[in-house]
Amino acid sequence: MSRTYLIAGNWKMNKTPREAAALAEAVKGMKKGPATRKMIAPSFVCIPAVADILKGSDVTLAAQNMASVESGAHTGETSVLMLKELGVESVILGHSERRHVYGETDAIINDKVKLALAHGLEVILCIGETLEEREAGRVEDVCFGQLEGGLSGVGSDDMKNIAIAYEPVWAIGTGKTATPADAQAVHQACRGKIAGLYSASVADSVVIQYGGSVKPGNAAELMAQNDIDGALVGGASLDADSFAGIVAFDG
Ligand code: PGA
DSSP, X not given: OOOOEEEEEEOTTOOOHHHHHHHHHHHHTOOOOTTEEEEEEOOGGGHHHHHHHHTTSSEEEEESOOOSSSSSSOTTOOOHHHHHHTTOOEEEESOHHHHHTSOOOHHHHHHHHHHHHHTXXXXXXEEOOOHHHHHTTOHHHXXXXXXXXXXXXXXXXXXXXEEEEEOOGGGTTSSOOOOHHHHHHHHHHHHHHHHHHSXXXXXXXXXXXXXXXXXXXXXXXXXXXXXXXXXXXXXGGSSHHHHHHHHTTTO
């Protein structure tokens, strides 16, 4: 297994451009292990300031979303072409806030995934069940459906540009983390699903991050699980010290 750990900070709708630049500078200096990749996803308007700072660094610049079409009459949307020109290399798609607050369906997310891949962006595809779905015993059902829907029409070759983020909705921003064993069980099941959709070798190389109240105090324990290959971090990525503590989980 040669998967790297992908530690990504999803800043959501936080930080002004000036604040974002200062935090990006701090992330650039954060120590990490040799098998760890650092990534940050500022808001759209902060991307130019952050891109300037990250140029030539070992931090990957990501966006938190993008439009499902390339250009045209889509007031308020941001296109893949705009992001590419600013130096964005990766995009988070299907985040639970996009699904549950803004009504994005698997079909919309799938259009975005295919468009991003066609333009050479790496994609983090987020999946995860709500508390209600978990209590109804539907965790795999929901996650497998989101994998099938989000990856529909994506070929094996493109899977090297896809990472999955398993983020149980009930653990996001709530301080409730899935136990490492619970998270591992879902990660392992999702890897099995990907093996079925593609092949054992695609499944073995795909990075599956965990997200939902990841903090310096629980990062190492989560990452020690066989099928947990990194973290998508919201709240704890907004503070340089706490993000540094997660990035350095193995050090
Ligand atoms: P959290 O958010 O770390 O604040 O729980 C994770 C996410 O939404 O990606």
